[in-house]
Amino acid sequence: MAEKPILEMKDIHKTFDRSKALDGVSFNLNAREIHGLLGGNGAGKTTLMNTLFGLYKKDSGEITLHGNPVQISSPRDALDLHIGMVHQHFLQISAFNVLENIVLGTEVEKKYSMDLSAENTLIQALQKRFNIDVDLNAMMDDLPMGSRQKVEILKALYRGVQILILDEPTTNLTPQEVDDLFHTLRVMVEEGLSIVFITHKLREVLSVCDRISVLRNGRNVITLNKNEASEEMFVRGMVGDEMDIQNSVIFTHAKSQIGTTKINPEISLKVENVGVTTKEGIQQLKEVSFEIHQGEILGIAGVAGNGQRELAEAILGIIQLSSGKILLENEDLESAETDKRIQRGIAYIPEDRLHDGFLPKASVAQNLILGYHKNDPYSSRGFINWKTVTQVSEKLINTFNIKTSGPSDTGGNLSGGNIQRVLIARAFSRPAILLIAHNPTRGLDIPSMDFIYSKILEEKNKGMATLLISEDLDELLLLSDRIAVIYKGELVGFLDREKFERYEIGRMMSGYRVEA
Amino acid sequence: MTTITGSKPSIIKSFFPYLIAVLASLVAVGLFIGLMGFDILHAFQTILFTSFKSPNGFTQTLLKFVPLVLQAYAFTIPLAAGKFNIGGEGQLIVGAIGASAVGIIFFDLPMVLLLPLVLLGGIIAGAIWGLVPGWLLYKFNINEILTTVLLNFVAFALINYIATGPWRDPTAGHPTTTPIGAGGFLPMIIINPPLHTGLFIALLVSVGVYLFTTRSTRGYEMVATGANPRAAGVFGIKVKNMFVMSLVIAGAIAGLSGAIEVAGVQHRLIEGLQSNFLILGIIIGLIARGNPLAVPFVAFFIAVLEVGASAMQRTMKIPVEMVFIVEALVLLFVLLSAVVRRK
Numbered sequence: 107m108a109e110k111p112i113l114e115m116k117d118i119h120k121t122f123d124r125s126k127a128l129d130g131v132s133f134n135l136n137a138r139e140i141h142g143l144l145g146g147n148g149a150g151k152t153t154l155m156n157t158l159f160g161l162y163k164k165d166s167g168e169i170t171l172h173g174n175p176v177q178i179s180s181p182r183d184a185l186d187l188h189i190g191m192v193h194q195h196f197l198q199i200s201a202f203n204v205l206e207n208i209v210l211g212t213e214v215e216k217k218y219s220m221d222l223s224a225e226n227t228l229i230q231a232l233q234k235r236f237n238i239d240v241d242l243n244a245m246m247d248d249l250p251m252g253s254r255q256k257v258e259i260l261k262a263l264y265r266g267v268q269i270l271i272l273d274e275p276t277t278n279l280t281p282q283e284v285d286d287l288f289h290t291l292r293v294m295v296e297e298g299l300s301i302v303f304i305t306h307k308l309r310e311v312l313s314v315c316d317r318i319s320v321l322r323n324g325r326n327v328i329t330l331n332k333n334e335a336s337e338e339m340f341v342r343g344m345v346g347d348e349m350d351i352q353n354s355v356i357f358t359h360a361k362s363q364i365g366t367t368k369i370n371p372e373i374s375l376k377v378e379n380v381g382v383t384t385k386e387g388i389q390q391l392k393e394v395s396f397e398i399h400q401g402e403i404l405g406i407a408g409v410a411g412n413g414q415r416e417l418a419e420a421i422l423g424i425i426q427l428s429s430g431k432i433l434l435e436n437e438d439l440e441s442a443e444t445d446k447r448i449q450r451g452i453a454y455i456p457e458d459r460l461h462d463g464f465l466p467k468a469s470v471a472q473n474l475i476l477g478y479h480k481n482d483p484y485s486s487r488g489f490i491n492w493k494t495v496t497q498v499s500e501k502l503i504n505t506f507n508i509k510t511s512g513p514s515d516t517g518g519n520l521s522g523g524n525i526q527r528v529l530i531a532r533a534f535s536r537p538a539i540l541l542i543a544h545n546p547t548r549g550l551d552i553p554s555m556d557f558i559y560s561k562i563l564e565e566k567n568k569g570m571a572t573l574l575i576s577e578d579l580d581e582l583l584l585l586s587d588r589i590a591v592i593y594k595g596e597l598v599g600f601l602d603r604e605k606f607e608r609y610e611i612g613r614m615m616s617g618y619r620v621e622a
Numbered sequence: 623m624t625t626i627t628g629s630k631p632s633i634i635k636s637f638f639p640y641l642i643a644v645l646a647s648l649v650a651v652g653l654f655i656g657l658m659g660f661d662i663l664h665a666f667q668t669i670l671f672t673s674f675k676s677p678n679g680f681t682q683t684l685l686k687f688v689p690l691v692l693q694a695y696a697f698t699i700p701l702a703a704g705k706f707n708i709g710g711e712g713q714l715i716v717g718a719i720g721a722s723a724v725g726i727i728f729f730d731l732p733m734v735l736l737l738p739l740v741l742l743g744g745i746i747a748g749a750i751w752g753l754v755p756g757w758l759l760y761k762f763n764i765n766e767i768l769t770t771v772l773l774n775f776v777a778f779a780l781i782n783y784i785a786t787g788p789w790r791d792p793t794a795g796h797p798t799t800t801p802i803g804a805g806g807f808l809p810m811i812i813i814n815p816p817l818h819t820g821l822f823i824a825l826l827v828s829v830g831v832y833l834f835t836t837r838s839t840r841g842y843e844m845v846a847t848g849a850n851p852r853a854a855g856v857f858g859i860k861v862k863n864m865f866v867m868s869l870v871i872a873g874a875i876a877g878l879s880g881a882i883e884v885a886g887v888q889h890r891l892i893e894g895l896q897s898n899f900l901i902l903g904i905i906i907g908l909i910a911r912g913n914p915l916a917v918p919f920v921a922f923f924i925a926v927l928e929v930g931a932s933a934m935q936r937t938m939k940i941p942v943e944m945v946f947i948v949e950a951l952v953l954l955f956v957l958l959s960a961v962v963r964r965k
Contacts (some may be wrong), residue, residue, distance in 0.1 A: 424856055445858030454856070462856045465849035476846060477857030485839045492837070 110173070112137045112300060113158075113269060113492045118167035120153055120324075127153045128164075129324040135269065140291055140301045142311030145321035146551035147523060151304045152194075154321070155271045159191040160184045160328055190267030192258040194274045198246050203260055205229065205242040208261050232263050237293050250386035252283030253407060259290065270294070271302040276310055278410055279576060288314045306552075307580070320344055345552045350371065354553065355559035356584065370400035373436070374538050374571035375421070378428035382416050382595075390416040391595045394430070398540065398571040403562070405586030406575040413595035414575045415457060418542045421573070422454055423447050435539060448477045451539035455529050457575070463529045466515060471499040471513035474532050480537070498535070506531040507557070523550055534561055541565065544562050544575040559585060579611065593617045640909075643955035651948045659683050660940055668937060669930035681817040683922070683929045685887070688824040689714070690928075691921035692879035693903025695831050696872040698912045700766070702835060702866035704848035709755065709770025710876040710901035712777035713748040717877025718746025719777075719784055721884040722891035725802025726789055736805035741823075741881045748877015749870050751777065756866035766869065774900075785893045797893040808886040811862065818886035825918075827875060832914045844868055902928070905949055924949060 111134035120128040128150050135141050143151045157164045160178040171187055178184050184191070198207050205222055208229055215224045226242060233239065236538035240249075240256045249257070255275060262270050272291075276284045291301055291314060303315055312332065313319050320327040320343035327343040328335075363524055375398045382391040391413050398404045408414060419425045421432055421501045423444045432439045439447055448454070454477075456462035465473050475484050483494050494547055499513035510520055520528065526549060533541060543562070547555040562572060562585060576582050582589055583606055590597045598619045599608065652662045675681040696710040724743035728736055755769035785797035808818040835841040846854040847864040855861045883895050906924055910916035931945030 419856075422856070443854070443858070443860070445860070448858045456853075456856060461850075461852050463853050465846055465853060467849040468846060472842065472846065472849075473843075476853065477859075479842050479846075480839050488839055489837050490839055490842055 111135055112172055114168075114170045115154070115158060116168045116170075118154060118169075120150075120157060120162060121165055125323050128157070130167075131321065131324065131326055133319060133326075135167070135300050135302060136317070137300055138295050138298060139316040140295055140303055140314055141319040142315030143302055143304045143321065144306070144308065144311050144318055144340060144344060147308055147454050147549050148551060149321040149344075150324040151306075152273055153323055153324075155191065155273065155302060155304060158184070159189060159271060178389040185265055185267070186266035188266055189271070190262035190265060190269070191238075191264060191271040192255070192273065192275060194277055196254055196258055198254065198257065200247040201245070203243055203245050204240055204249070205259050205613035207230045207246055207257055208242075208264050212265065213271070229260060230265055232260060236263060236290060236297060238290055245599050250283075251278045252280070255279070255283075255287065256290070259294075261295075267299070269302070271304070273304045273464065275303070276305065276307065280409065280615045281579065281608045282616070283612075284310070288402060292327065306344075308337065309580070311340075322346055335376075348400060354556045355563060356556050359483070370402075370569060372400045373397050374400050374402075374434070375573070376433040376436075377421070378433070380417075380420055380432060380487070381428045382413075382420055382425060385429040389595055391420060394595075394597055396590055396597065396600070398573060400569045400571055401566050402587050403566055403572040403574055403585050405582035405589040406573065406592055407579060407582050407589050407615060408577075408592035409615055411578050412592050414544065414592060417592070418454065418456070418544050418573070418575060421447075421540075421542060422452060445477070445480070449481065451537070453533040453536070453538035455533045455541070455543040457548075459522075459525055459529050464525050466516075468517055469504070469513060469543035470508070470510050470515050470517055470520070470528060471495050473517050473528050474499050474502055474513075474535065478531065478532070478536060502531040502535055504572075506534075507554075523554065526550060530558055530561070534565065537568075538565070538570055541570055541572045542575070545577060546574075547578070547581060579608065581610075583608070591615055639959035640956060643959050644952055646955045647948060647951035648670045648846050650951050652946065654947065655940065655944065658934075658940070660938060665934055665938060665940060665944075667933040669927060669948070672930045672933040673926045674732075677812075678815040679929060679933070681812065681815040683925045684817055684821055685711060686925040686928050687918075688820045688882060688886075689879045689897070689899045689920050690902055690906060690925055691824050691828060691918050692875050693899045694906035694910065694917045694921050695827065695874035695914070696879075697904050697907040698910065698914065698917060699831065699835070699844075699872045699875070700865075700868040701907060701912045703844045703864050704851060705759075705865050705868055706767045707752070707755075707770050707869060707872045708767055708900070709751065709773050710872070710903050710905070711896050712770070712774035713751040713873040713876030714883070714899065715774075715777040715781050716751040716879040717744035717748035717880030718879075718884045718895060719781060720744050720877065721806075721881035722784075722789075722799055722802055725806040725884065726800060729803035731803060731805050733805040733807075736803055737808070737885065738886050740802065740806040740879065744877045744881020744884070745874045746877070748880060749874040751874020751877065752869040752871070753866070756869035759869070760862050760866050766865070769871075781891065781893055785891055789891075791890065799891040801890045802884065806885050807889055808882065818882075820882035820886040823878070827878070828914070828918045831875075831917075835914050840867070902949070905953050908947055909953055 113135040115133040118128050118131045131150060131154055133154060145151045153162060158160045158169065158178065160180045160183050163179065167176065176187060178187065199210065205226060209222060209225050214220065214222065229242060238256050238260060240253050240260065275287060279287065297303060303311065305311055315332055317329065317331050318335065318340065319329040320340055322344060328339065377394055380391055380394045383389050394417065396404065406414060406417065416425060420427055421444060423439065434450055434452065440452065463477065479485060479490060483498065486490055496513045501515065503510060506527045508531065509524050523525050530546065547558055566572060574582065574585060587603055588600055589606065589611060590600045591611060593615065598617065599614050648666065652666065655665045656662045669672060672679045674680060677793065693710045696713060697707055700707040721740045721744035725736065725740045728739060754773060756765045758764040758769050759766050785799055789799040791798045791800045797868060808820050811817045811819055811821065835845060843859045844864050846859055847861050851861045884891060888895055902924055906917060906920045910920045927945050927948055931942050934940045935942040
């Protein structure tokens with residue numbers, strides 16, 4: 107493809123506080139292409155595109171559109187230049203219907219009567235042209251994630267966007283919805299649009315993109331046409347040279363060794379007909395039953411908000427059961443409060459790390475002992491032994507590669523990824539019977555993910571049972587011995603490792619029940 | 623909130639903004655005093671050095687220091703758990719009532735028995751006054767700011783009733799009870815100028831509070847609760863118990879300060895013995911940012927200002943409110959320095 111790019115970004119620099127987010131990044135986009143922007147967490151992908159969309163002001167660098175230099179200082183400027191962006195978190199008003207959400211913020215023809223029939227016709231024409239199927243009269247609240255995303259795309263198309271940026275668009279989509287999205291993107295490109303596709307998932311860029319650029323630490327690594335490149339080259343580009351790919355869980359174990367280790371017949375956790383109903387009468391968990399054996403990893407798949415958090419909190423005793431019971435090593439946990447359950451050997455990595463797992467005003471050491479502070483090496487006779495705590499903390503900081511000035515550093519000084527490492531270090535700091543890990547690798551770069559996977563597998567081999575709740579299907583497929591799918595608070599089916607199938611799981615995630 | 627270790631440069635670094643804040647507030651106050659037509663230097667000299675120029679000034683300062691430091695802890699301990707105790711005043715009054723009641727009822731007991739009983743009476747009465755808002759919070763989720771403030775008014779009515787009721791001293795012009803038994807008086811460290819052993823109790827409490835919040839597991843749980851109640855709960859800390867505990871401890875300490883006022887200074891229950899200790903205690907707690915190690919030093923500094931202020935009023939006829947302005951300005955500048963540092 108020797109054609110001239112329609113959009114060029116040259117030598118873009120952007121610094122936040124003292125950390126360089128973009129260090130001379132260049133990027134170009136051809137007409138009618140899907141350009142994948144690939145990189146781990148913190149690589150600068152989103153920052154780069156936010157500067158293009160006018161959300162961030164670049165420190166230096168040049169942007170040219172159709173050969174003319176342009177200044178973009180706000181999203182409004184970007185839209186005037188026909189550049190649109192769909193963010194990872196949708197900006198939608200749930201009490202409005204689809205049509206109202208799409209026209210929101212644009213000039214409406216009949217603005218006093220709010221008669222939207224003219225707009226309705228326009229949007230329906232767009233839907234036909236791009237083959238996007240959403241009911242314009244549906245309330246936003248009632249739509250599944252996949253449809254909400256279509257609304258965002260329609261929003262951009264309605265504003266006459268020619269260049270569309272999609273930031274991690276497949277988060278929270280089922281595999282079917284992902285396929286659907288890719289199909290739509292293809293149609294859009296055929297209709298003359300150009301698309302930037304931001305992701306950290308290699309599989310996705312390889313299946314939908316024409317060209318792929320890899321970023322790492324705010325710098326360009328490579329840009330290649332899809333057919334010129336091997337998967338290996340992209341992997342190397344994303345993770346850099348430090349990581350030992352030969353021994354990594356993500357790249358080598360893939361399907362081979364995990365899951366073949368023998369699972370002990372001893373049952374670690376037994377959940378029997380557990381139901382949870384809120385005071386308002388909302389049923390959050392219904393008749394949930396499963397067991398996890400020693401050394402087994404049970405994955406829980408599902409679209410976010412289908413009862414995953416409630417399941418974890420019910421097992422930990424943070425929320426009360428309305429029915430059923432939970433047994434840890436054959437012992438009914440009913441009378442045990444959360445602190446007793448943690449002491450009995452349940453380790454927890456909560457999903458919402460800032461809210462549920464971290465004390466920003468306390469020190470790193472104080473954070474590392476939360477929940478275990480009453481246990482033996484950390485305290486005796488009601489007093490905390492800070493000397494031991496500091497020593498253990500230093501060790502954990504080293505092993506888990508937490509970037510901090512030391513155990514007495516204030517927790518709030520840590521970056522998101524390092525906060526996650528603190529939570530993980532804490533969960534692994536003591537031997538546990540059961541680990542409940544909820545999205546344990548969200549927001550981490552690939553080497554860190556790999557490190558956490560190897561830790562989970564290491565403990566698995568020692569007999570720890572794991573309940574892995576994740577919205578990342580790749581993660582579940584990689585690690586789990588079995589996968590259960592949760593939908594509206596119910597487990598709709600179980601699959602054994604030999605029978606793992608992405609689309610089957612996807613169907614179950616949208617509520618189809620598998621008869622056992 | 624409380625960090626475990628601090629290297630030397632960080633201590634100096636963290637102290638620096640305070641120094642600037644104090645200097646800035648003094649400059650602002652100097653401006654006011656100058657505008658009012660008084661001698662600025664002389665006024666400053668009086669405010670800052672009265673406490674150190676005479677033994678009398680110094681003991682006066684120490685006497686002020688005792689209730690101030692205790693009131694400050696009554697505010698900062700719940701603060702560490704994320705709760706606001708604005709009821710230190712009521713807890714002090716009720717503590718004083720409890721102490722006087724014990725002192726009057728068991729008038730004839732010897733000191734070995736009566737003094738501990740008087741102090742204990744104050745502690746228990748104050749703790750009950752802290753338990754009430756704690757329980758309301760635990761059971762019905764009623765905001766503790768509201769309940770602690772309202773209980774102050776109940777305490778005002780209560781002291782009024784008792785000091786004008788059956789135990790009233792008919793010879794006094796002001797609502798006052800008859801004295802407690804001499805066995806309940808706190809021994810003196812110095813007779814003239816008078817300085818009672820309540821000072822040692824206050825220092826002992828300071829050490830205790832410091833050890834409790836930074837070393838004990840309960841203290842850790844309390845600090846964790848204040849730092850993020852949700853995360854503390856997820857990891858097994860009984861957050862609501864921590865709220866109640868912090869308010870009860872606060873009440874007990876405030877009650878003790880009331881007992882010390884009775885046993886050390888007044889030797890009887892007098893209406894108005896709470897002075898304006900509550901506001902000053904809150905100011906001290908806020909300037910110290912809840913750090914238990916900083917509280918005694920800030921409390922001493924405020925005591926110096928207070929003593930200097932009344933001297934300034936006596937000798938220079940500058941209104942005593944001027945010192946309130948200094949204290950308020952120090953607080954404002956300290957809070958401001960935190961904002962500036964964050965930028």
